[in-house]
Amino acid sequence: MPKFAEFGSNLYTGKTSLPFIPKKKLWLGISAVLVIIAVLIPVVTGGFKMGIDFRGGSEFTVSDSQSTDVQTGKDAVSKHASASETEVTKIASDTVRVQTEQLSDDDTLAVKQALQKAYDVKADDVTSSYVGPTWGEGVTRQATWGLIAFVVLATVGMALYFRTVKMSLSAIAGLLFTVITTAGIYALVGFEVTPSAIIGFLTILSYSLYDSVVVFDKIRENTKGYRENTKTTFAEEVNLAVNQTLVRSINTSVVGILPVGSILFIGAFLLGAGTLQDLSLALFIGIIMGTLGTLFVSAPLYALLRQGEKPIKEQAERVRQGVADTDAADSGAEISEGTTSGSTRAFGDGSASAGAESAQEGRRSDRGGRRSADSPTPRYDPSGRDKPDNGAVI
Incomplete structure (x- = not known):
């Protein structure tokens, strides 16, 4: 835990920096591949497994049974009805x-009657219901319109x-990445798409947007007045903002995953509460993909959309020119120091050499001060020359 806290502190100050923005094209390319795979999964597997609320059909519920064997129910249906598709699920x-x-x-x-006899229960313990195709079509249509409206x-x-429209579009891109990849995994696993699953999908949409708002708020704070910034570029400030909010994103995801994972793996798989599978799987996968969508889609896409703007290009050039001028001045000072030191050794004047070294050290110190004097938090330098070593509390 102390190492993780130190890691988070280094991320916040810029001492440690993960390349979310410098490698934005790589992350966006990988994300695009994942989206394509997620779209192809339902095509290859034959589509989503729609629940009875969407496709329509007959449903029977057997309660208070000593046996919950799935094959027993299938055999009872096959002997007394010509149903081509029968699904038996243990829900408790x-x-x-x-x-x-x-x-x-x-x-x-x-x-x-066959189910009552097969599971050895009372007549009142077996209930039946019917969902017509019109109802299923209505549910599908309302769910689609709800997603579009959202x-x-x-x-x-x-x-x-x-x-800014670009920030909004970037956040929505991360949201769509979350939904599509979650839906692809859902189709791959083969769980039923039920109204509970739709609720889970709508929930992860809200979670994905919440995470994006947190990151983008920090980006907006860091890039405010970027045109006057002569120390770090716009892209560097965006990358710093993502790193500064990384620990918070991870903590939020873990806090959300723990109870949902308990419902999914303990409630659904171990205890047999099948009705929880559709909701918990959508939430479990969606929370993870929502965090990844913000870090590797929304923030990199925003930097990509803005990198071609003229003010940002001009500001980046000024930063690069300022770094080059500082390096040239330091190189000249070092050459001058060497010449002076040689002359003093020739004349045996050690005090002059000491004075030159003191002056050079002062220039180096002044350079470091200029790099951070106007910044509320230390900024990282991609070249690795200036690394802030002070801590910060997250």
Whole structure:
């Protein structure tokens, strides 16, 4: 823990810097590949496994059963109905859910009696329900419109809050990365898409935007008045902001993942609470991908969208020129010091040599002061010449 705290402090001050922005094209390229793979997964696997609320069909629930064997339910349905698709799920320690395609009234009654006999329960312990295709289409349509409305309102809200369209578009790009990759993993695992899963997807959209707002707030703070900054470039300030908020993003993700992971792995897999799988998996994967989307998509894309602006290019050139001038001045001072030192040795005047060394040391100290005097927090230097070594509390 102390090492992690020290690592976070170094990230905040700039002593340690991870290359989120310097390697932005690499991260964006990898993200694009992941999105393409996520889109292809449903195509290869035959699409998403839609729940009964979306596709319609008959559903039976067997409660208070001593046995929750899945094959028992499948055999009972196959002997008394001509259903081509039957899915039996253990949703609790004593409860089984059986879902089939639409059955007639006679088949429904026969399957209900067969399940009662197979699981050795009372008649009241077996309930049946039917969801028509019209209901499923309505749920799908409302979920789609809800997602579209969320994205549109989020885009407008982010643009008004940050007062820049490019930052808003970058945040939405990270959001779409989160949704698409999460959906691809969901299709790969084969869990049902239910209304609970849709709720989980909407929740991770909000989480992804929250993480982006935190990072972009720090970016806006660091880049405020960047045109007058002669020490670090706009891209360097953006990268510093991402590093400064990295520990907070990690901590927030861990805090969110712990309870969701407990629901997914303990509640769903170990205890057999199958109804929690669809919701918990969407949240578990979405929280992780939301953090990665902010770090490797939203922030790098924002820097990429702005790197071609004329003021930013001019400011970057001034910073590079200032560094070059400082290096040239230091090189000239070192040559002058060597000449002076040689002359004093020839005449045996050691005091002059000491004076020259003192003057040179003063110039070096003055250079370091100029690099950080106007900055509220130390800034890192990509070349590694100036590394702040003071700590900071995160």
